[in-house]
Amino acid sequence: MDSILLKNISLPEPSGGLRQADITIGDGRITGILPPSSGHVAGEGCEVVDCTGKVALPGFVNMHTHAAMSLMRGVGEDMMLGDWLDHIWKIESRLDGGFVFNGTRVAALEMVKTGTTAMNDMYWYPEDAWRAVHGMGLSGAVSYVLLDGMDPVQAKVQRDACMAFFEKMAGVPGVRPMLSVHTVFTVLEEQILWGFDYARKHGLRIHIHLCETRKEVEDCRKAHGGLSPVEYLDSLGLLGPDVVAAHSLWLSDNDIEILGRNHVNCVHNINSNLKLASGYMFRWKELSEAGANVCLGTDGCASSNNLDMLEAMKTTALLQKAWREDPSALPLHDLLDMATVNGARALGIDSGAIEVGKAADIQIIDTDSTFFLSPGPFLANFIYSAHSDCISSVIAGGKFVMRDRKVEGEEEILRQARKVLDRIK
DSSP states (O other): OOEEEEEEEEEEOTTSOEEEEEEEEETTEEEEEEOGGGOOOOOTTEEEEEOTTEEEEEOEEEEEEOGGGGGOTTTTTTOOHHHHHHHHHHHHTTOOHHHHHHHHHHHHHHHHHTTEEEEEEOOSOHHHHHHHHHHTTOEEEEEEEEOOTTOHHHHHHHHHHHHHHHHHHTTOOSSEEEEEEOOTTTSOHHHHHHHHHHHHHTTOOEEEEESOSHHHHHHHHHHTTTOOHHHHHHHTTOOSTTEEEEEOOSOOHHHHHHHHHTTOEEEEOHHHHHHTTOOOOOOHHHHHHHTOEEEEOOOOTTTTSOOOHHHHHHHHHHHHHHHHTOTTSSOHHHHHHHHTHHHHHHHTOSOSSOOTTSBOOEEEEEOOSGGGOSSSOHHHIIIIIOOGGGEEEEEETTEEEEBTTBOTTHHHHHHHHHTTGGGGO
16 A cells, blocks of 8 residues: 555543544655544545544654563573673673574564564664564664773774674665664773764764663772763763763763753663662653753663563653652653654654654554543553553554554564574573
8 A cells, every 4th residue: 555544543632632633644654634524535545544442652762772682581580780791791692693683573573562663772783683673664773882891802803893884784774773882881992982983974873871870880980080971971072962871870960961961862771770770760850951862762671571662651650750759750741752752853763753744653552441441641541551462553664564463474583583592592
């Protein structure tokens, strides 16, 4: 079909209610949002979908994950981050491109089934990850990751491989490449400077783990004359609106001022942070008011155990209310923006909202369940009551990637993934 008409679908109103509309889609974009009474007639080749009883929301944007870890759930349970990383790195030394391709396909399948239409991935074998994500119809970014372990020889090897990857990917349509610097404590300063410089010369965004644990901050202060990781990067002149800072958890007031002033994209990964006991007092409100763009992510399945953004939204809101002792600490529309349009802005994709002209990245929620019987606000019922299996269909880039909870080829994706699990046994 050349175009799609979502007939009699509902859209959330700022008041908490719903309004009905007909949404037209063509050439991958939303071309119209019309009242059902408009008398709009679908043209030839347009697929008409009756969406009575269903609600449209923008697709989620998962702003920090390690997608191929979908095949590594439970491999490092009950560990602090440092011990967990040592364990994971031993496993990762046995991986290959086939594992990453199949693991990323499983992740993409899970993301589709939980309403995500774009993602920001940081993992190995990025070309294989790109093939998997692109093949599932999703958008977003995959990274070449600089992680030299403070070894100059390894740093040179990675620089050469990094340049080769981006030269090969130049001009390739679909998922956009990104350059990742793993952390300030696993990458040489010379390599950090080179990575940021290379990325900016080639118009790439930069993805980095930042201030994930208290220990990371303490170690950085010891190594860099009392500077926090944020202050350290700022002293090197590296922070800007092209930087995606995953975690951004252990922040001082000065760190927040720096991140805001530089309009950095800060990604909260609540379930991973809780599970690894890294912390929970994410200062989203202070970051937003300072000028940072605050987004949500799940992290990888080896630490968060799933890629469900709806679950991440609920946990995020509940923890904000609890530690701030304020039930109004995170309004629903701000929370939805963090999971959708803020992430789209961080990636530079024209998505994240149900508006004419935006990319047609849409999740369709079926309200025919106990969770939506209440007259309460739709977003409250969706985020606090429902589970992601209420997401019945997903459109990404103007095409259905899930219909009525079915994704084309999902059985084969799982069958092929089972074949590579011996890599981590």
